[in-house]
Amino acid sequence: MKFFLPDSQDLVDPSFDFELERRSMTRQRQRDDLYAHEVFSTPAFDGLLVSKGIVDGFGVLGSRYTLSQRRRLQRDGAPRFFRLDNASYPLEIMGDCGAFTYVDEEEPPYSVDEVLAFYESCRFHYGVSLDHVILEFDPAADAPGAEEDVIPPAIRARQQLTLERAREFLRKHKAGGHCFKPLGVAQGWSPKSYAAAVKALQKMGYDYIALGGMVPLKTQEIRLCLEEIQAVRKPGTRLHLLGVTRPEHLQEFSRLGIASFDSTSPLRQAFKDARDNYYLDGHKYTAIRIPQIEGNPDLQKKIFAGQVSQERARQLERECLESMRLFDQGRRTVRQTLEVLLEYERLYDPDAKQKRNDHAAAYEQTLENAPWRRCACEVCGKLKHHVILFRGAERNRRRGFHNIWTLYRQMHERGLGEGSPFQEETGARARRAKARAHG
Amino acid sequence: MPKELKLPAVEVRQSKGRTLYSFAVDGKLVHRFATISRVSRREGQLHGYQRPEALAHIEEIRNYLESPSPMVPNAVILAFDSRVRFKPAETKPPSKEVYSRPGTIIIPMEEQPDEDKPGFIVDGQQRLAAIRDAAIDSFPICVTAFITDDIGQQAEQFMLVNSTKPLSKALLYELLPQTRAQLPSSLSRRRLPAQLMVRLNQDERSPLKEMIQTATHPTGIIKDNSILKMLEHSLIDGALYEVRKRGNTEDGLEPMMELLRNYWTAVSQVFKEAWGKPPKKSRLMHGAGIISMGLIMDDASALLMETARPPTVQQYAAALQPLEKLCHWTSGTWDFGNGRTRKWNELQNTPKDIDLLARYLTDQYRSLVKDRPQKLRRVAQR
Ligand SMILES: [Zn+2]
Numbered sequence: 083m084k085f086f087l088p089d090s091q092d093l094v095d096p097s098f099d100f101e102l103e104r105r106s107m108t109r110q111r112q113r114d115d116l117y118a119h120e121v122f123s124t125p126a127f128d129g130l131l132v133s134k135g136i137v138d139g140f141g142v143l144g145s146r147y148t149l150s151q152r153r154r155l156q157r158d159g160a161p162r163f164f165r166l167d168n169a170s171y172p173l174e175i176m177g178d179c180g181a182f183t184y185v186d187e188e189e190p191p192y193s194v195d196e197v198l199a200f201y202e203s204c205r206f207h208y209g210v211s212l213d214h215v216i217l218e219f220d221p222a223a224d225a226p227g228a229e230e231d232v233i234p235p236a237i238r239a240r241q242q243l244t245l246e247r248a249r250e251f252l253r254k255h256k257a258g259g260h261c262f263k264p265l266g267v268a269q270g271w272s273p274k275s276y277a278a279a280v281k282a283l284q285k286m287g288y289d290y291i292a293l294g295g296m297v298p299l300k301t302q303e304i305r306l307c308l309e310e311i312q313a314v315r316k317p318g319t320r321l322h323l324l325g326v327t328r329p330e331h332l333q334e335f336s337r338l339g340i341a342s343f344d345s346t347s348p349l350r351q352a353f354k355d356a357r358d359n360y361y362l363d364g365h366k367y368t369a370i371r372i373p374q375i376e377g378n379p380d381l382q383k384k385i386f387a388g389q390v391s392q393e394r395a396r397q398l399e400r401e402c403l404e405s406m407r408l409f410d411q412g413r414r415t416v417r418q419t420l421e422v423l424l425e426y427e428r429l430y431d432p433d434a435k436q437k438r439n440d441h442a443a444a445y446e447q448t449l450e451n452a453p454w455r456r457c458a459c460e461v462c463g464k465l466k467h468h469v470i471l472f473r474g475a476e477r478n479r480r481r482g483f484h485n486i487w488t489l490y491r492q493m494h495e496r497g498l499g500e501g502s503p504f505q506e507e508t509g510a511r512a513r514r515a516k517a518r519a520h521g
Numbered sequence: 522m523p524k525e526l527k528l529p530a531v532e533v534r535q536s537k538g539r540t541l542y543s544f545a546v547d548g549k550l551v552h553r554f555a556t557i558s559r560v561s562r563r564e565g566q567l568h569g570y571q572r573p574e575a576l577a578h579i580e581e582i583r584n585y586l587e588s589p590s591p592m593v594p595n596a597v598i599l600a601f602d603s604r605v606r607f608k609p610a611e612t613k614p615p616s617k618e619v620y621s622r623p624g625t626i627i628i629p630m631e632e633q634p635d636e637d638k639p640g641f642i643v644d645g646q647q648r649l650a651a652i653r654d655a656a657i658d659s660f661p662i663c664v665t666a667f668i669t670d671d672i673g674q675q676a677e678q679f680m681l682v683n684s685t686k687p688l689s690k691a692l693l694y695e696l697l698p699q700t701r702a703q704l705p706s707s708l709s710r711r712r713l714p715a716q717l718m719v720r721l722n723q724d725e726r727s728p729l730k731e732m733i734q735t736a737t738h739p740t741g742i743i744k745d746n747s748i749l750k751m752l753e754h755s756l757i758d759g760a761l762y763e764v765r766k767r768g769n770t771e772d773g774l775e776p777m778m779e780l781l782r783n784y785w786t787a788v789s790q791v792f793k794e795a796w797g798k799p800p801k802k803s804r805l806m807h808g809a810g811i812i813s814m815g816l817i818m819d820d821a822s823a824l825l826m827e828t829a830r831p832p833t834v835q836q837y838a839a840a841l842q843p844l845e846k847l848c849h850w851t852s853g854t855w856d857f858g859n860g861r862t863r864k865w866n867e868l869q870n871t872p873k874d875i876d877l878l879a880r881y882l883t884d885q886y887r888s889l890v891k892d893r894p895q896k897l898r899r900v901a902q903r
Pocket of ligand 1: 457458459460461462463484
């Protein structure tokens with residue numbers, strides 16, 4: 083199974099000094115910054131997923147790219163833009179349209195020609211056909227004798243449109259002599275409708291099919307769909323799961339034909355999730371929040387109103403940072419550290435305790451376990467305790483990189499990876515486990 | 522620790538009842554005798570007058586203070602209460618023509634909580650915070666002080682010093698090329714583009730000579746900002762980045778200038794009709810035109826520089842030729858496809874229109890210049 087990391091220009095600045103919290107004056111964004119694959123010497127994913135919607139930006143969603151960056155991506159191609167050569171292992175790039183960016187439109191805002199031209203100029207290795215995402219899901223539509231109107235015509239039309247565009251995409255792909263590998267997209271509203279779409283795509287000639295619109299589905303619902311698809315899937319047909327990770331179910335997904343998936347959640351959870359910020363050994367730990375005063379709008383408002391003293395806030399912020407530093411050196415206990423952290427929390431979020439939202443128990447667990455000390459990845463090795471601090475993009479994003487690396491390693495340790503870079507190691511581990519079991 | 526700080530000072534009588542004191546003190550000491558009067562409300566009453574510190578701004582000043590030979594010429598302004606005294610060097614009163622007299626200013630320095638300190642910082646809180654935080658032993662700073670027990674007078678001075686207009690952007694860009702010192706990062710990022718812009722506007726052989734509107738050249742027809750944007754794009758993501766990467770920084774300007782001269786000369790030749798007219802009559806000289814054509818410069822250079830660097834005027838002109846018939850700089854209607862059209866003079870200098878035009882022109886350029894070597898493509902059939 084392959085893991086693709088969706089790109090949204092997530093980079094870290096190698097000149098950032100974590101003690102002084104400063105960066106080089108001459109640093110140029112993106113040019114001098116590092117992608118996850120430039121940070122790790124061992125693989126953390128198999129490829130990148132680049133969306134036209136993210137690159138161009140659509141409607142109110144502005145682009146993550148500047149005008150001149152977009153030009154450079156198309157001029158130099160994605161492999162050069164993303165500096166794949168800097169990775170110590172081969173990486174592939176998959177292009178898609180980013181159907182979620184235009185979900186509210188009646189029709190996709192791009193033509194098949196535009197999409198093909200985009201994939202071609204970016205020199206992607208894979209290209210996903212133009213689709214229109216379906217968010218409705220209702221297995222009742224599959225019941226024998228179910229009324230036609232369980233699913234509104236507009237939804238059925240989206241599936242039809244997606245299939246038509248896939249047909250046009252494949253035809254023009256062949257006629258244009260394009261080099262990338264085409265994927266057709268299956269959209270549906272129920273297990274049977276997904277299976278029907280897969281069947282139609284296979285008939286057109288696709289042997290690599292992306293399953294769209296499954297992000298909001300429960301794992302059980304995805305499983306039902308995959309089982310239904312399994313009944314029509316030809317042996318040579320590979321499936322790609324768009325935007326979904328369920329680490330606990332990868333084994334099963336793999337058995338049901340999933341050859342690849344993409345997901346940002348290991349990255350996003352590092353700084354978006356309320357609790358699960360740092361992955362290790364199958365656990366998810368809560369990162370230690372030490373917000374920058376200027377990065378915390380609530381606190382900033384109170385300071386401006388004169389209700390909280392800026393000096394006091396700065397002093398506590400510094401004490402928290404110092405405390406964590408000393409804790410990591412073994413010169414502060416969990417209890418001492420916790421005390422300072424919670425005092426700062428009471429200042430920037432005074433209602434936390436009332437809302438049962440304070441972090442006392444979660445922090446205690448994080449500090450007791452100090453998981454970053456056990457992690458073998460480059461980020462943890464270099465950052466030490468800074469990786470667990472929920473504070474500013476430089477730390478938060480690196481923690482996200484660590485999560486990606488951890489997920490990928492887990493995947494390979496369970497024997498799910500492809501061309502496994504950890505195979506030897508995993509094999510040795512399995513032999514050792516066996517020996518232990520027998521001994 | 523001394524209970525009082527005694528510093529040489531000058532007393533200046535400015536107007537009736539208004540006396541100023543001027544002296545130098547180690548900036549690291551100021552927080553020991555002066556505090557910031559933060560604005561707040563207690564039981565409905567307004568207290569204080571200062572805003573909180575802008576931490577990012579303090580960081581910039583702090584970086585500068587830690588550079589090799591920093592200078593902070595402007596004085597910070599302090600208001601003292603009457604516990605601070607001035608002792609003149611001579612007892613006899615000065616004559617009418619003399620406005621100032623030397624002496625000593627005496628400031629109590631006991632350890633007190635903030636609200637009991639004898640001084641308030643009226644202006645310079647960011648500078649003083651930066652000096653306090655900087656990794657330096659000391660930094661003498663000029664102080665202008667007045668003595669009053671009246672908080673209204675302090676607030677009045679605070680408003681006066683903080684209501685001055687900031688420097689105009691145009692003047693900043695004009696001054697920037699001459700600076701060498703470490704500048705705040707927002708300014709130093711613009712220094713190289715500003716240097717190139719000044720030369721494009723002045724050099725004898727520049728096709729843009731005296732065409733750029735700047736503070737000292739108000740009659741130029743192209744806005745300075747359009748040229749700066751075009752240069753920044755290229756310096757970060759385009760041809761100028763490639764040229765600059767190779768050259769060293771001291772003589773680095775000339776290769777970049779050569780490329781710019783050749784390209785824009787070619788533009789002036791291919792679009793002869795539209796060149797040199799005011800933006801009202803030609804959209805080529807407008808932000809949207811300059812920026813889009815700048816992106817074409819980067820695309821064209823990437824192709825041409827595989828064989829020639831920098832490309833010649835003739836090479837650029839040949840590369841631009843296919844675009845000529847598609848452009849409607851001075852009349853007609855642009856057809857951007859998918860039913861999007863714009864009359865030539867409806868094209869605005871907005872991000873949306875710049876984006877539309879740039880995307881159209883660069884896409885057209887790419888499809889018209891088909892000779893991209895096949896070998897450059899990475900075949901990935903798997
Ligand atoms: Zn790690």
